Structure formats: C-alpha cells, structure tokens
Amino acid sequence: MSLKVVIIGGGSSYTPEIIEGFISRYESFPVSELSLVDIESGRGKLEIVGALARRMINKSGYPIKLSWTLNRKEALQNADFVTTQIRVGGLKAREKDEKIPLTHGVIGQETNGPGGIFKALRTIPVLLDISRDIHDICPGAWLINFTNPAGIVTEALLKYSLHKKVVGVCNIPINMKNSVAEMMNVEAKHVEIEFIGMNHFVFGRKVCVKGIDRTEEVLDKLIHNEVDYSPANIISLGWSKEFIQSINLLPNPYHQYYFQTEDVLAKDLKAFAENGTRAEIVKEVEKELFVKYQEEQLQEKPKELEKRGGAYYSDAACSLMNSIYNDKGDIQTVNILNQGAITGLPHDSVIEVNAVITKVGPKPITIGELPLSVRGIIQQMKAFEQLVIEAAISGEYLKAYQAMIMNPFVRNEKKAKIILDELLEAHKDYLPQFHTK
Amino acid sequence: MSLKVVIIGGGSSYTPEIIEGFISRYESFPVSELSLVDIESGRGKLEIVGALARRMINKSGYPIKLSWTLNRKEALQNADFVTTQIRVGGLKAREKDEKIPLTHGVIGQETNGPGGIFKALRTIPVLLDISRDIHDICPGAWLINFTNPAGIVTEALLKYSLHKKVVGVCNIPINMKNSVAEMMNVEAKHVEIEFIGMNHFVFGRKVCVKGIDRTEEVLDKLIHNEVDYSPANIISLGWSKEFIQSINLLPNPYHQYYFQTEDVLAKDLKAFAENGTRAEIVKEVEKELFVKYQEEQLQEKPKELEKRGGAYYSDAACSLMNSIYNDKGDIQTVNILNQGAITGLPHDSVIEVNAVITKVGPKPITIGELPLSVRGIIQQMKAFEQLVIEAAISGEYLKAYQAMIMNPFVRNEKKAKIILDELLEAHKDYLPQFHTK
C-alpha cells in the first residue's frame, strides 16, 4: 500500500527534522513516497535539503522514494498528506514585520502582533491556492498546516476553501508538555494538559500527571521559575506570583508579550539596537545551517537545528499524521473548528484544543465555559483574528486598519495608520490583493 | 492499595453479572473490597445474591473481601466507586407504570414514557439521598449510576446534588456497537459509533469500522433487517427504507416507540392481553433466576440472566470504572454534562455521548450541531426530561402534569390528567414529595 507525503516549502531548514520524524516512525507510518516542493526562489535551498534528505533516507535503509520539484501540481498527484511550512517573502519579510512596528515603539511579534497580521495577509492567499490544488488533485489528502500564524491560517482555509481536511499544528503545546514533564520528573507521555484557547494564545487549565491532578504544584513551580517552557525564539521573563495565582492557569510563553508588554518592548528594543531583530538572527543561524547541510558526511538532522524556535513542530506534525493514518484515537493538541467545544467563541472559528485523533479527523474534546479570568482577552483575540482573515480575503484597507487598531499591542488610532501604511508599502510585492486595484 | 466498590441495590438479580465483570477484570482493576447494600425489603434476595457472589469470588481465587449489609452509611466508608442499580417500588411499581397508561391506550414505556416519568419521580429523591451520603462519607468516590431512566436521574443528581462525580451508563450504546460488529463481521473493539442525543433517545451518526466510515453500508443492512440490536426487553419491528434513508442515522431500538407508535401499541396491548406486561414477565424470569441462584454448586453468572434486557449494563459499568481507575483515556459512551458538546441543548443538561475516560472523569467529545432531521425531537425530549426533573424535585402537581402532557405518547389534555392522577395514586407510597403536603 502506498503512502505519499508532500512537503510544501520543502527547502526549509526545518525539513531535516520532519525527515527524521518519518524515519523514526517508519514501522508504524511507512511513508512510501516523499516529495519536497518549493518555488523558484527557493531552488538552491531545495537542492541542498533534498540531497541531505536523500543521505538521511539512504542511511535509514527504508524504501522511501524521495523526489524534489518546483512543480507543485505534479507533486500533489496521489498525495495522502500534505504539509505546508512556507514563509511568503522569506526572512526578509519577517524582518520588516518586526522592525517597522518597533520603530514606532510597538512590538512586532510575528504571530499575533502587527507583524503577525502581515504574515497572515501574505500567507493566506498562497495557502488558499495550495488548498485549491489539493482539492482538485488529491481531495482525500489531509493538509497539515504548520505555517504561521497557524491558527489564523487554518481558520481562513476552513472558511474560504472547499478542502475541509485541514488541521493546524503548533509546537507550543508540545513544548509546554515537555517542560512540565521535565519539571515533574516524568516522561512527557504521562503528562496531560487541558489546553484552552487559540494558537499562540493558549492556556493550560488542568495538568494531570499519570491521571492525577497536579496543577497547583506546576503553577507553584512556575512562580518560582523552576520551569521555563519558552522555545528558543521567545523571550523568557518569568511570571509573578500574583499573576499565576490569580489566573490559576498555565500561561504560554507568548503571554509575556501581552502582560509584560513594556518589559518585552524594552528588551526587544535593546536587542534590536545590539543585534537587530530576531529575523536577522535567524537569518544568520539559517546561513550556518545550510553550510552544515552541505557537508557530504552529514546523514542526520544536525543538533544546531534546535536553536530555531520551531523545534518540535515537525514532531507534532508527524505524530498527527501517524495517528490519523493508524486511526489511533489518541489525544493531541491541534488547531481545528470549535463547533461549540469552547463556549463563547464562534462555532466556525478555529481553536487550539485537545482532540481525539482518528482516521476521519480530529474531534475536539469539549471545554465548556472559559474561565472568567481569561475569557475576555481570548474572545478579543479571536475577534482580532477574524478581522485579520477578513482583511486578507478582501484586500480592503479599512479592514486591515480594523485588525491593526484592534491588536492589543497597537490600540492607537494614529500609530495604527502609520504602521499599517508602512507595512503595506514594505510588503507590496506579496500583497496583490491590496495593491492590484 | 485498596480499591473498594459498593453496589447499592446489591440484591438485584443483575449483581452476578457485575461480580463476573470484576473477576474478569481483576488484573487491571483489582477490587480489594466489595460491599453489597440493599434495603430491608430486599434482605432475602441480598442473602441469596451475596452467597452466590461469595462462591463466584472463591472460585476465582482473587483476594476480594466481600460483605453485604443493610447499613448503607457503613458500607460507603472508604468507597472508591459506588454503583446504583435500584428499583424503587420494585417490579410491582414497574407493572403499574406500564399497565395504567396502557388501559388508556397509551404506551407506558418505563424509560421516557409516562411510566418513565413515574420511575423518575420515585427514583430521583432516593438517589439524591444516596448522593448526599456519598458526598458526606466518601466524597472522592465516583457514583456510577445505572438506575433508569439513567439520563434523567443523572441530570437530576448533577443539578441538585453537591456530589458532582457522577456518570450515568446504559447498555443501549454497547448493544448497538455489538450488533454492528456482528453484522460487519468484526470484533466490537473495531467499531466506533458517534452517538448523539440522550439516553434512550440516542442516534448513531457515523459508524467507522477500523477507522473507515461505513455508515452507509450499516444503514443499508438496517433497512434490510440484517441487524437487530433490540435488547431482550424491547420490541423489534424493523425500519422502513424511507425512514432510515431520510434521517440517515442509526436509530436506537427505543425509537420504534416514537415512530411506530401505533404498531407498538397494538403489539403491547395484544401481549398484555395474552401475557400481562413486560414487568410481569420479568417477575417470572426473576423468580426462576433466584431459584437458580440458590443452587449451591452454582459458581458463575447463569446463562439465564441474559434473557433480561439489562445485559451489558454491568459490562458498561465495569469498563467505565476500569478506565477511570487506570486513567485509560479510551472512549466510552456515557451520560454526562453537555457543556456545549451538542449545540442547541442546554449546557447544564446530561447527554449520552462518546467521551474520553480519564482519572479526573469523562470528557465529552464535541458533536456540534445536531442533524436537522432529528434536532427538533431531541430538543423536545430534552425539555421533557427537564420537566420530569422539576416535577420530581418540587413535588408539584402542575409540574408533573406538564411532564405528562408534553410526553410524545400522551399529548392529550384529558388523558394526561387521568393517567397522571391514577399513577400518582398507585405510587402513593413512593412519592412522599407529592403526598406529604
């Protein structure tokens, strides 16, 4: 039986991680064909990554047929799973996403901040294109999206594409679970966290270790800085006793941006003055990685890859594909339609939630009411996300302005306009919906 | 480590089944102490069942400490699980539940019919008492309720008792799964049915066999009568092609009462004339069973028990306790709070739904919108159930009338009064809330 996986954005520096994931899971998830797809401007990287992938597969000894191509439609033929890990405009665009807001004293934040708005505006139309191709060419395939902002992009696909077999994944929940496991001195598989909310704005409500509720201990350790689950790309400032005790939930690392805004901003500005933006650092890391990838003797994912913030992303994706393929019925944290699982959020919006993973797709476990302490800000972020989607689809300036002014980092009538105008201009080439009218 | 289970209504003829369940699961669910509780009027049966249970345990060789008592409070000390399988008023009461409506040309139906109303009115106050004891004496214990009408009783407990660790179970979903498995020639563990609705009014929306959606085939077989999942106590008339194709769902056997009312009524009346009510038949079966139970050489659950409609009830209960105890995270069909899992039903009402079973309790898998074809009748039955609960709690005549008139078998201003008055009178001794004012 054939099992074909297509990786869109195959030239990404993350690809070796997902290749490793397939190799290590081969016995249960026997990929028979693997196709890496990229675009013209990524041809060079694709060649390098492709060659490394070949060496890795060869070393494994598994009969995985590997190919790489710029022809997406061809690659999609007979696909069972398609993953997307693209970056429209590349790291150069991310640099602008971060730098421009920062010059106006506003955090850029490439997920849910002003930078994230523009990442979404650039990405959504491209993903809709890919989704259309999948619907036409391999309608039975699952689209596993880990292109950021993963939640917003997944919601846009589920609302505006005909292809409904779409799941979004993020590494934050896995990171949080791993950190808690480390802190509690158990294996990650013994840790269950009830996640509530949305991608990059998710909270952990109940932490069970081997089925026993140990939330309080974990929160206590969090207060005393005994755990740090910030991935490499996110600031790590720690949390105050009052904050943790009052919300009585596990925040995710991104919440620092929202509740310690001034400190983060100060640190960002300082870091920016000293080292440039995170994007610039990442560029440097990437450059080094690609030098490494070209070493002929390299036959595995290099350690250096873990310096990137995206660690575990591909792990999350591989686990998900494995469970769908094998109808495992296990529980994973994914980005899928709400359908009432969280009361007070629209039924047709995407949430990040624990779900039972089956062959017919993930089914969200019901959460019920959000805790009052975070209900308001989660609802507000969800409405913000929907404004971003409406802007991305319509290409209307006023809708983009709505998203910008309603972003919690902005909330300033005048700055909203300035940042919006500068970013629209800076990303001109990647925003045809805003400029070709 | 100790693991104590208390069986309230331990003198029931079903008890040997649950004993067998504990013995067969001993390796994973090592019951260390088992206490059978009953009331004075059940003393005789309790002795017989207790003795049989002792022989069964002895034969198994497992170190399960067994006792039986009329002192509930004592038995509850240190309990981890409490099951309830009581019948307030006994089979005599059930006989009246069925006979009185029938004499007015109305189906009695001991679950959701006029008979079910009175079963609930008698049972809810008693279960609330038990629940209060549990809350006081063993607050950490799970109450596994399989006293009928299981859904209504469970909802009443979750609304009006302080003890919130309550789960209701019914054998209908298990029966349906087993029947489908038989029909599709697979083991039951390979069958997944997405159950939607409420106890005794549940539908199956999607049937997956080994992860593959095979709903259509199953519906087709249902039309051609290739499957019959009616338990022993329920009529089995088959379904018409149009009905099955139009609702596009698996009905449960009880739905025959609602959509083939006249045929069921005719059959019931005929059977009644010939053999008396189902209750009378059951009485006979029971009598024989207790004769059997007294045979000294009997050391296992007798085959004859399967003639009863409740088969698999204890299986459902044992599976559930096992999964809670071991934090299995598997999926079982239980009666728990909706919390938004089914859109359009009150969040604080109890639904019958697939749930992930963990140590901290079952978590419902989100269903979303009900199919339009059955949305209305499910909503109507849910409101009816709530009327029954309000009547049971308040003891108000007019509330009991509301429940009666809104029952789909009644819906007749005058008959509602007649049947209500006769049943109130007939059950006088077991309805203090209606009579001591």
Add this chain to the structure above:
Amino acid sequence: MSLKVVIIGGGSSYTPEIIEGFISRYESFPVSELSLVDIESGRGKLEIVGALARRMINKSGYPIKLSWTLNRKEALQNADFVTTQIRVGGLKAREKDEKIPLTHGVIGQETNGPGGIFKALRTIPVLLDISRDIHDICPGAWLINFTNPAGIVTEALLKYSLHKKVVGVCNIPINMKNSVAEMMNVEAKHVEIEFIGMNHFVFGRKVCVKGIDRTEEVLDKLIHNEVDYSPANIISLGWSKEFIQSINLLPNPYHQYYFQTEDVLAKDLKAFAENGTRAEIVKEVEKELFVKYQEEQLQEKPKELEKRGGAYYSDAACSLMNSIYNDKGDIQTVNILNQGAITGLPHDSVIEVNAVITKVGPKPITIGELPLSVRGIIQQMKAFEQLVIEAAISGEYLKAYQAMIMNPFVRNEKKAKIILDELLEAHKDYLPQFHTK
C-alpha cells in the same frame, strides 16, 4: 409624494377588506396608487374584485389611482409596498391538503400539519419568484407576506431570497388581543400581550391591561370558557384547568390540534362526513361572496366576509404598512428574524414576536429563554418548519419525508410515506421541483 401599493393575489375574496383598510387610514397612509395583480386563472375574480374596489374608492372620494392587471412585473414598477395573498392551486388544492391525511386518520391542518407542508411546498417557489421580481424592479419596497403558512414562507424568503425587506403577518395575535380586550371590557389598544413562539404556534406569556399585569385573570377566564378567540376557521373546544394552569400561558386556538388531537380528529372526521372539509365550506362561502361582490350597488366590504377565518389579516397588514411608512415606533406582532430575541431558537429563523415598527423595519423585542413548559415543542416545531423549507427548496423526496415523519400529527413511519406519496401525486402540477427531475 407618491405611495404605491401592489396586491399580489388581488382577485382574492379578501381584497375588499384591505381596500377598506387603505380607505380608513388614508389620512395617515395616503395611498396614491394601488395595483391588483393576479394570474390568468384568476382573471374573472380579479375583474369582479377590481370593479368593487373601484366603487369603494369612488365612494371614499380619495384620489387613489386604481388598476388591475395580469402583468406582475409592470405592476411592481415604483412599488413602495407589496402584499401577497395567494393560494397556489386554489381552494381545490387546500381540499386535498385536508382530505388526504384525513382519509388516513391524520389531521390535515393547512398551516402546520401535513396539509401545511404541502401548502408550503407549493407556495415557497412562487413567493421566491415574486421576491426576485421585487428585488429587481422595486428593491426599496417592503414585501408584506400574509400568504400561509406565513411564518414558514417568510423564513424561506429571508433565507433564500436576496430581497430582505420582508415581514410576515398573521391574524392570530390580533384576534387574541381583541378577544382579551372584549373579555376584560377594554379597548384593544389597552391590551398588551407578550407573544412568544412562531406563527400558528404562538403563546401569550404576559397580558397587561393598561400596563398592569393581569395574566392570571385572563387565564382564569380561559379556563372557564369566558373567552373564545378561535377565528371562524378553527375549532373551538375550550381548555382544561390543568392544561392552562400548568403551562401558565395563553395558548392560541391552533394549539387545540396539538393537545386535543383525538377530539379534533373525531370532530374533523364527523364534519367531513357531514359537510366535507373546511376547504369545501370555504368554497361555498366564496361563491356566495363573489355573487355579492358583483352587486352594482355594493360600495363597501360586505359583512359576509367576516365568516372567513382570515378576518383581521388585512388589518394587521395595513397597520404594519402605516407604521413603517410613518416611522411610528409602535409595537406590533410580526414574523421576522429571531436574531437572538428568543434563546434556543436558531438566530436565522423566523419567529412571531412583538416588534418596534420603524421606517427601517421591525425590530424584535427580546424574549430571552422560553418557559420550560413549552420550550421543547416550540423547538421541535421550528425544526419541523426548517425541514419543510429544505424540502421546498431542494425538491428532494427524502427531505419531504423528513418533514412529514417529524410532523407531530404524523410521527408514523408508514403513514408518513403513504400520505406523502398521495399528496405528492395529487399536487403534481404545482410541485415542479419534485417532478421535473
């Protein structure tokens, strides 16, 4: 300033009533142009009614320009209000709606019964056509629909037509108000009833007379048969004390069909045996009316018209148009989108509710939760209505079967099929969506 009203179905015997309504309101609602539209088969009636309307207007002395035509599109030019009072298939069709179910022991009921289903199936496509014309020709016009089943038809228009300025009206609420006024010895304008529910299934929750809550008195009088608000076309059996006290709401006359089904059925069958169906009686009344209408000296609405059940329909419609035109801000009972006014019913469904009538349309006054006593049956009827609409739009047999089996008068797998098949055949000529495939 011009004010043009178009009456679709202008040849109806009810037209003189609406003409009278315009004349009596001329000072505040100065109709300058009035166009009666009908179809070829109604040409004869249209001529007669047109001539009578002319005599009525002449007598009034008001400068209302009157015309009648078979050319709908022409008539719609510059219309400000369009009313629809059509009967697709005529009284002959209604006769079948009633007779066919009755021959199978089921109430036909031309509003929400099996007959009503078919009235809706015939009518919805025609109204959608009219609505399309309005949208194209006079998009600013309000469509005042009093074609039955008014609620269902209005919901179908709001869901499936581009023209959103649609309001449904029914005479039941006005009748109930008038009856209460009579009973309480006050003018109707001093009576306020809070209506909750849907067309032909509406209840009155709170009755205020001159701002004072006098619900209890009214219910008491209802029990003692001191009030009878059944219009001419509806049975009048009275209500039992228990029923009224337990629901604690004012039922509408149609509720007799649902809660006194057997009595109504018996009476219907008897009446049918003696006099034929209500449709046949109405035919006779109509014949007499048209003889009367042709009397040259007749210059006003004849008293005989009140024998018809539709009395006050045109009054409701005229009041509504008057208040929209004058931005009155008064409160009338209309059929409009729920939008959350009634909790537990879909937001996009049509309810019958008190609304503030303004120039930009009626705005529903919030009801909140439905009383538990009637919540279930109202939800069930709403789902039934939606099934009817889906059947009418799709023309699918299985959807029509769904509507039939879920109708509370049917609820019988086999009868549903028989009645459905016979009615589909009987109305063949008026159900192209079901037959031209």
Add this chain to the structure above:
Amino acid sequence: MSLKVVIIGGGSSYTPEIIEGFISRYESFPVSELSLVDIESGRGKLEIVGALARRMINKSGYPIKLSWTLNRKEALQNADFVTTQIRVGGLKAREKDEKIPLTHGVIGQETNGPGGIFKALRTIPVLLDISRDIHDICPGAWLINFTNPAGIVTEALLKYSLHKKVVGVCNIPINMKNSVAEMMNVEAKHVEIEFIGMNHFVFGRKVCVKGIDRTEEVLDKLIHNEVDYSPANIISLGWSKEFIQSINLLPNPYHQYYFQTEDVLAKDLKAFAENGTRAEIVKEVEKELFVKYQEEQLQEKPKELEKRGGAYYSDAACSLMNSIYNDKGDIQTVNILNQGAITGLPHDSVIEVNAVITKVGPKPITIGELPLSVRGIIQQMKAFEQLVIEAAISGEYLKAYQAMIMNPFVRNEKKAKIILDELLEAHKDYLPQFHTK
C-alpha cells in the same frame, strides 16, 4: 393617588437638576412625596440642598410634599421610585482613584479604568444594602441607579440582590443624541440611535433622523469634527478618518481613552501637573455650587451646574420614571439584562441598549450579532466588568488582581500589583470586604 420618590444621596450637588425634572414633568408624573436621604457625613450638604429644593417646589406651586432625612429605612416607606446618586468616599476617594494610577503612568478613569474598579468595589456593597432595604420595605418600587460605574453596579444588583426591579441610567446616550440632533439641525426627539454595547463603552450603530438612515453623514461630520459630544468631564480629541470609517460606528467619548490612550495620558499628566486631577477641579466647582445654593433668592437650578459632567443624568432618570409610571411604551436607552438581545454577551449580564419602557419594566430591543470590528473589545470589557463584580462581592485579593491586570489600561503584571496595593490601602475605610478578614 400617591407617587413617592426617594433620592438616596439627596445631598448631592446634582439634586437641584432632578428636582427641576420633577417640576417640569409634574403634569404627567405628579410626584406627591419626595424624600431626600443622605448619610451623617453629608448632613450639611443635605440641609442646603433640601432648603433649595423647598424653594424650587414652592415657586412651582405644585403640591409636592418634601422632606429630607438621614433615616433611609423610614424614607423608603411606600416609595414608588428610588434613585441612587451616591459617591462612597466622596470626591476625596475619586481623587485617589485618578491620582494613584496616574503616578504609575496609567490612566485612572473613574468609570471603566483602575479608578472605576475601585469606585465599583466601594459602591457595590453599599448599593446591595440599599437594595436589600428596598426589597424589605418597598418591594414594588423601581430602583433607578445612576451611581457610577452604572452598568457594573446595575449588573451586580441584578446578580446578587433579591430586588430585581432595577434599571441603570447614564447620560452618555442622551448626550450623543443631543449632539447629533444639533449637528443635523433637528430636535433631539427626531433622532434615533441604535446603541450597542455597555455603559461607557457603548457604540451607535445606526442613526436615523425622522426614520431615515443618515449614519454615513453623521460619521462624516464626526471625522470633520463638526460634532463634539463629549460631556464636560471627558477629554475631546476628535477622531481620525480611518478609525471612524473602519469601525463604521459612532464611538462614545470614553472610547478616546481606549484608542488614543497615549494622547489622553499625556494630556491627563499635563493637566494633573497644572491643575490636579479632575476630582480636584470638581471639588472646586462643587464648593462654588454650594455657596450658590445657599443664596436665599435662588429658586431654580443654577446654570453653573452644567459645568459638571453629569448633565442630563437626571433628565434620563426622570424620563425613565415618567415612562414606567405612564406605561408609555416609548424607547429609551437603559442598562438592563441582556437576555440574548446582544449575541455573544452573557445572557445574565447588563448591557446598555434601547428598550421599550413599560409599566412592567424596560424590554430590550434585539441587536443580534455585534459588528466584528468591535465585538472583541466589547466582549473583553464585559468579562472585565464581571471580574470587578466578583472582586467586589468576594473581597478576594486575587480576584481584584484579575480585574486590574485585565483592564486594558493596565495589562501589566507588575503595575497591576502596585496600583492595586496602593488603591486597596488608600481606600481601606471603604472596602470592609477586603480588610476585615
């Protein structure tokens, strides 16, 4: 017939305005008895205001029996309406509400800001006391609350008091209507604004002048600064074209605090450095007013009163009482239970909404979905309000912290604690629920 009104906080400098309101409405709202109530510390002011009120009534010639007292329970005997206009802790407390946050670079804002939190914490227990007295002494009386934060306080009363006849009023909607009227050159009675949202966070969705939708014109004038509806106590910075066009709603003056935070803060800080807080200015104004009030020849509300921000508050209250008393059925903007009128806000929360005013209370006109552009921030503010209420009722430090950290002006883990601690200390005497444990 008697009509008694009790004014709690009768010694307020606003009282002459409400007295004037009663005098001018005497023909339709014939107050027969008026009682001014205050507490010991307000005795001096009460005497002065009482004497002025007496002169005003004497001049009017109307037979209104006036009294003033420190005995609230006595005053409440036979009351029909009770208004509350109190300021727990007086202007001194307000000064702290504003000054303390400001010293940490945060806007104090006495309605929905950190200052507003503490105003609510001080006020809610007092109002609950008053409400309890009303429930005991004059249960039929309507409590018209215009004590700020009016929305939050009203919600707390409706949730935690047995007395349910409570309506909150604010002058913002009236001010907005008056300003629009002025701008459009019409009388205020011809202006209808559809208000959506909550007290001090309300938006205007549709503006009709004489029934014609003229929203666009009004928004256009707003952009061009042709209208300024900021009351005296609120900053007036104008709005940018992009903001107004993108939200496509009328903001209320308080929205400047949220979307022009930095400018407002700068201005506040400057003003504070130069003149002290608004509270200090108000103190000065008040001092002058009371000098004026003591002039023996003064027999009417002095012009100077309009310098206060609360103008029209009493107008709103008098209109409301008048419409309730006369069962007018007109539409006013009030703070009442949502009950589903606004989708996406809790049913049991209080919204500011147009309502039909009747003798049995105001009934909200259904709004439906909030516009996406402001949905998120309105939901967030509503959750914030609920946190404030929970803190006020429980007296728990962590709940107060939740409210503080979730306030959009704060959103800073550390500042939240500092500001909270300082305010808790500063208001110690008025927060027994936080300090007596």
